[in-house]
Amino acid sequence: MYNSDTPSQAELPSSNQLIKSTILAIIAAIVLLFTVVLPAEYGIDPTGVGKLLRLTEMGQVKQQLAEEAAADAAGLPTTDIDNVTEKAVNATIADTTVTSGQWRDEIPLL
Template identity: 50%
Template sequence: MQHTVSTKTLVKASVAAAVVAIIALVTLILPAEYNIDPTGIGKQLGLTSIAQAANAEPAAAQTLAKGNDEFQTIEIIVPAGRGVEYKFAMPQYAKMTFEWLTDGEPLYYDLHGEPEGDTTGYFESYTIATNSEVKGSFTAPFAGSHGWYWKNKSDKPVAVQLMVKGQYDVIGLKQ
């Protein structure tokens, strides 16, 4: 027995598929990729914070690649309910002076480093706390990547202004 699909059934299926695609575009894709949220559902699902974090990376990448004796300012957006990591490559005993502050909300943070070439997942934490402003200096105990992990426990994105100077190469934002 051969079953043929009528033109009417094909048109109905095509229209239904187009409607589902439009709903997915408006509620999921636009908020997550472009921070465009006409329905507000993207914000409720936390999707707009994905686009905000992705947009923070190009701004950070525009900064100078190498550290120096002048403070370099980097703007980092930590999405609501998420964490981001910003790292620098530093040789052993290299020094960095830093200051960072948020636009209001305190963030959980972990200043830490991973040894160069390590494949075990080892990292060493130097400072773990919750704050909205920190100043200090740091000497790398080993060659590798060193930097901050910030966790935003609030329901709004938090901007971090990070100012650094010293001996390093910028690795940048890791998520």
């Protein structure tokens, strides 16, 4: 900006400080890559932290969905849902019976 003061040479960081900051930023990025990004995006958990944070499961679901989308795009038949998922869906449907007097889809205006 035109109205800001230019810092003096003493206020600027030295080359050594910039190098240290850059190295620390690279180390932090690598740690985040191995502990958060790989488990959450690809289901790869080299450290075990992703399993504790349940990121590995999320990554595995993403990979499975990507495989199903690729198979669907290729026109290949996809696998049916497993028995556990099917039982859970059926149990949820059976448990959510609504009587006719419970639900009213209207908003009263005053």
